[in-house]
Amino acid sequence: MSAHVATVSVGRAETLTSARGPRPPWQHRLLPTAVLVLGAIYCLIPVTWVVVAATKTPAELFSTFTFAPGTRGGLFSNVNDLSTYRSGEYWQWAVNSAIYAGLGSLLSVAVSAAAGFALAKYRFPGRNAIFTLLLGAVLLPQVALAIPQYFMLSKLGLANTYWSVLLPSILSPYGIYLCRIYAAAAVPDELVEAARIDGASEFRIFRSVALPTMVPGLVTALLLQFVAIWNNFLLPYIMLADDRKFPLTVGLYTMLNQGADTPALYTLVITGAMLAVIPLIALFFFLQRYWTVDLVSGTVKT
Amino acid sequence: MALTTSSTQTMTVNGWAGRPRRSRRSTASAPYLFLVPAALLFIAMFVVPVGYSLVLSMRASTVSGGGIGVRTERFVWLDNYRAVLSDPEFFHGLLRMVIYTLIVVPIMLGLALLFALLLDAPAAAAKRFSRISIFLPYAVPGVIASLLWGFLYLPDVSPFNDLLGWLGLPEVDVLGRRLAFGAVSNIAIWGGTGFNMVVLFTSLRAVPDELYDAARIDGCSEVQLAWRIKIPLLTPALVMTAIFSMITTLQVFSEPQTLRPLAKTISSSWMPMMKVYRDGFINGNPYVASAGAVILALGTLVLSLGSLRLLQRRAFAEDR
Numbered sequence: 311m312s313a314h315v316a317t318v319s320v321g322r323a324e325t326l327t328s329a330r331g332p333r334p335p336w337q338h339r340l341l342p343t344a345v346l347v348l349g350a351i352y353c354l355i356p357v358t359w360v361v362v363a364a365t366k367t368p369a370e371l372f373s374t375f376t377f378a379p380g381t382r383g384g385l386f387s388n389v390n391d392l393s394t395y396r397s398g399e400y401w402q403w404a405v406n407s408a409i410y411a412g413l414g415s416l417l418s419v420a421v422s423a424a425a426g427f428a429l430a431k432y433r434f435p436g437r438n439a440i441f442t443l444l445l446g447a448v449l450l451p452q453v454a455l456a457i458p459q460y461f462m463l464s465k466l467g468l469a470n471t472y473w474s475v476l477l478p479s480i481l482s483p484y485g486i487y488l489c490r491i492y493a494a495a496a497v498p499d500e501l502v503e504a505a506r507i508d509g510a511s512e513f514r515i516f517r518s519v520a521l522p523t524m525v526p527g528l529v530t531a532l533l534l535q536f537v538a539i540w541n542n543f544l545l546p547y548i549m550l551a552d553d554r555k556f557p558l559t560v561g562l563y564t565m566l567n568q569g570a571d572t573p574a575l576y577t578l579v580i581t582g583a584m585l586a587v588i589p590l591i592a593l594f595f596f597l598q599r600y601w602t603v604d605l606v607s608g609t610v611k612t
Numbered sequence: 613m614a615l616t617t618s619s620t621q622t623m624t625v626n627g628w629a630g631r632p633r634r635s636r637r638s639t640a641s642a643p644y645l646f647l648v649p650a651a652l653l654f655i656a657m658f659v660v661p662v663g664y665s666l667v668l669s670m671r672a673s674t675v676s677g678g679g680i681g682v683r684t685e686r687f688v689w690l691d692n693y694r695a696v697l698s699d700p701e702f703f704h705g706l707l708r709m710v711i712y713t714l715i716v717v718p719i720m721l722g723l724a725l726l727f728a729l730l731l732d733a734p735a736a737a738a739k740r741f742s743r744i745s746i747f748l749p750y751a752v753p754g755v756i757a758s759l760l761w762g763f764l765y766l767p768d769v770s771p772f773n774d775l776l777g778w779l780g781l782p783e784v785d786v787l788g789r790r791l792a793f794g795a796v797s798n799i800a801i802w803g804g805t806g807f808n809m810v811v812l813f814t815s816l817r818a819v820p821d822e823l824y825d826a827a828r829i830d831g832c833s834e835v836q837l838a839w840r841i842k843i844p845l846l847t848p849a850l851v852m853t854a855i856f857s858m859i860t861t862l863q864v865f866s867e868p869q870t871l872r873p874l875a876k877t878i879s880s881s882w883m884p885m886m887k888v889y890r891d892g893f894i895n896g897n898p899y900v901a902s903a904g905a906v907i908l909a910l911g912t913l914v915l916s917l918g919s920l921r922l923l924q925r926r927a928f929a930e931d932r
Contacts, residue, residue, distance in 0.1 A: 333734050334834075342736035349727055350738075350745035353806065356760040357748060363763070376764070376771035421649045428646035440647065447658050448856075449916045451863040453885050454909035457892055457901055458665035459657060481653035512642035541753035543866040548893070559755040559866075566759055567873050580763065583756045590751035598744070 357587065364388055364584040368577045388581040395565075400582055402554050403561035407586075409472065410557055411540040414479040418535045419489075419528055422482055426489025427520050431502055441490070447483040453544060460548045474549040475557070479539045485531045492527030493520060529600045533593070540590060558586045662909075669693065669902035692903035702904065705884040706911075708793075712883075713861045715797045716804075721854060723801070724808035725846070729838050731809075732816045743813075747806035754803060758870035761799045762787075766874060787875035795875070799867045804860070808853045815849035816842060855916050862912050865889070884908055 333339075363371060366380035367387070374380070392400050429441050459478050463469045468477075497520045505515045521528075543559045550556055556564070562582050569575035672688040696702050727746055730736045749757065763769050765786040773783040786795050819842070827837055843850075865885040872878050880894075881887035884904065892901030 339735045339737055342730050342733060343738055346727065346730050346736050346742040347738055349723070349805075350742040353746045353749050353802065356757065356764060356802070357752070359764060360760050363769075372768040375774065376769060421653065424646040425650035428643035432643035434640070434643045437643070440651075444650070444654065447654065449859060449913055450658070450662070451859065451909050451912045453863045453865060453888070454665070454905040454912075455658065455661055457888065457898070457905050458661035458668065461668065461898055462661055462664055477653075478657050481650060481657055486650060506639070512639060512645075516646065537751065541755075543753065543755045543870075548889075559753045562759065563755050563870055566870065569873065576763070579759065583759055586756060587752050591748065594744070594748065594751050 357591075360580060360584045360587070363577075364581045366577065368574050371577055371580070372573075384577070385581075388577050389585075392578045392581050392585075395578055396553070399553060400561065400585075403556050403558045404586070406472075406555060407540055407557040407559075410475050410479065410546070411536045414476050414539045415532050415536040417476075417480045418482045418485055419532045421480060422485035422489045422531060423493075423521065423524065423528055424516065425486045426491075427493045427497070427516055427524075429486070429490045430493035431497060431499070431520070444483045444486050447481075448487070456545050456548050459545075463549070469549055470551045470555065472555060475546045475555075478545060479535075479542070482531075482535050482538070485535055488527065488531050488534075489524070492524050492531075496523045496527065526600065529597070533597060533600055536593075537590065558582070562586065665902045665905060668898055669906050672899050688899075692900050693907065695900060696903045696907060701881045702884055702887055705881055705887055709862060709864065709883055712793060712797060712800075712864060713858060715793065716800045716861050717854065717857050719797070720801045720804045720857060721808060721850065723805045724812055724853070725843075725850070727805070727809045728812035728816060728846075729842060731813050732842070733834055733838070735834060743809075747810055749803045749805070750807045752803065754799070754866040755870050757803050758799050758867045761795070761802070762871050762874040765795055787871070788877060792875060792877050796864075796867050796871065796878075800861065800864065804857060808857065811853055812846055812849055815846055819845055851920075855920055858919070859912060859916055862915070863908070 359376065362377055362379050365385040365388075366374065367382050367384040370380045370382065370384060425444075429437060455478070460469060460474075463474045463477075468474050501519055502515055505519050506512075510518070540557075541559065542557075543563065546557050546560045547563070550560065553561070553564070562579055565575060565579050565582065569579055669692055670687055670689050671685050672691065673683050673685050675683055727742070731739050731743055736742075752760070764771065767773055767783065767785065770786065772786060776783060784791065823841065824837060827841055832840070863885055864883055868878050868882050869886060869889075872880070880890050885908065888901050888904040888908065891897050891904060
């Protein structure tokens with residue numbers, strides 16, 4: 311990408327803005343910029359609101375203007391109340407979310423990388439059939455799976471355990487699809503062949519030759535799966551009955567449901583929601599360069 | 613690239629130094645071994661549950677004998693399907709789901725395309741800020757997004773009525789019967805636009821600059837450039853995002869389910885998935901619930917495969 315900018319460089323501004331093509335006069339830039347900024351504001355409204363609302367006391371929530379922050383030190387007491395809610399259940403949910411999403415996405419990427427590598431770099435009978443089957447699974451609604459998964463896992467005595475949320479989250483057809491494209495694009499055939507002639511085992515080739523070149527793609531696949539599990543509601547909602555195994559999504563949902571009878575809980579739900587979105591927003595800022603998803607060719611541009 | 617070539621050469625040179633070549637057999641079995649974990653999970657978590665769900669959907673439990681009675685399961689074949697399909701509640705849910713999908717997918721993809729094109733156009737400023745901000749909602753779980761918007765819809769908390777008040781307009785109940793669709797759709801559009809924008813934008817960045825330069829020299833304006841060159845080039849990415857968005861939208865569950873405590877107009881069977889959940893877990897009838905889930909899965913499968921087939925040649929032209 312940068313090579314183009316350097317060779318084409320029509321004007322000085324181009325390298326500075328990284329925009330493509332000549333920069334028009336400011337009158338012509340007003341409307342496009344305004345549209346983009348409006349979109350940004352629309353997207354920021356609820357997030358800004360939750361940060362503001364978390365500083366309000368329960369009384370202020372229903373009386374003051376929406377975007378006016380609380381003035382009676384609500385944030386501190388809200389976080390405090392949330393931490394003591396049912397002897398710290400909220401933090402247990404946060405730990406659970408981290409376990410489900412962290413462990414689940416790591417296992418998922420390991421499985422996807424191996425499968426994607428095999429599908430991209432070997433010619434073998436059944437290759438296309440396997441790939442089509444796996445892709446077909448993308449089209450199955452998760453809902454249609456979660457219910458029989460629950461009945462099946464409960465027969466095995468695994469319902470309402472950490473496994474019941476972890477096991478169905480590991481296989482990601484979409485992750486395999488991405489890894490296949492990454493492996494096809496990033497791992498040169500000559501390198502694999504050379505390592506093979508050199509006497510490296512197939513597993514060694516995968517680990518030492520393919521995996522390192524696939525890393526940027528794997529990070530994207532990991533992030534996508536992490537967010538998918540972290541944000542999942544239906545699966546844990548169906549699988550879990552024990553409050554102390556809930557992830558944040560199910561926990562906050564049950565809290566909101568109780569809040570319908572006791573509005574004092576509303577401020578706790580809002581504070582909990584704010585604390586729950588902060589780690590993921592941080593993840594976005596730190597790993598920004600991996601958030602370039604190419605659904606069609608899968609190449610990762612940085 | 614230079615590094616790779618040189619290491620390939622040295623390795624090839626070492627390779628010819630007389631090391632034994634491994635048997636063909638280990639190479640032939642290797643891909644299958646790499647696929648074992650995925651295959652096992654696929655069978656355990658996809659094939660078996662789907663099969664089990666098909667069996668369950670054709671069974672029913674009857675209580676025989678008075679008093680406590682004995683629960684027995686038996687095959688009723690397609691009775692459950694008949695029951696689900698003739699249930700007006702399910703039918704109304706399906707209708708709502710279709711309307712909801714027709715609202716969400718075009719608006720969400722239209723906005724995503726607009727923002728992606730603007731990010732790629734030389735004319736717009738504040739790109740970094742906008743790109744990050746618009747993508748941000750992707751980090752917010754659907755349940756939490758619904759919860760945030762749900763509160764913003766509440767008359768006592770909402771800024772909408774304050775705004776309408778300033779403009780001298782009457783107050784509205786955003787979660788009322790007529791606006792409930794808009795309220796739920798807004799949450800999905802808010803949450804999904806950014807991700808699709810990033811997918812489309814990534815696809816646009818892959819186009820070489822020379823193509824645009826040539827068009828500009830020929831006197832093509834930026835708007836023409838977008839219509840005549842960028843959008844046609846984006847077709848495969850648009851097809852993929854449309855299909856994935858449709859699949860997600862058709863199984864909407866968490867948004868309306870979360871809004872229920874705040875909105876009385878959203879019933880427990882507002883969307884078909886909510887009814888399936890209620891049948892299976894609140895009414896304790898896994899048989900009818902399975903039949904409902906199978907019908908939904910088939911519907912989604914037919915719709916998404918149909919649209920994929922229609923547009924497949926262009927989307928996968930390079931992969932095959």
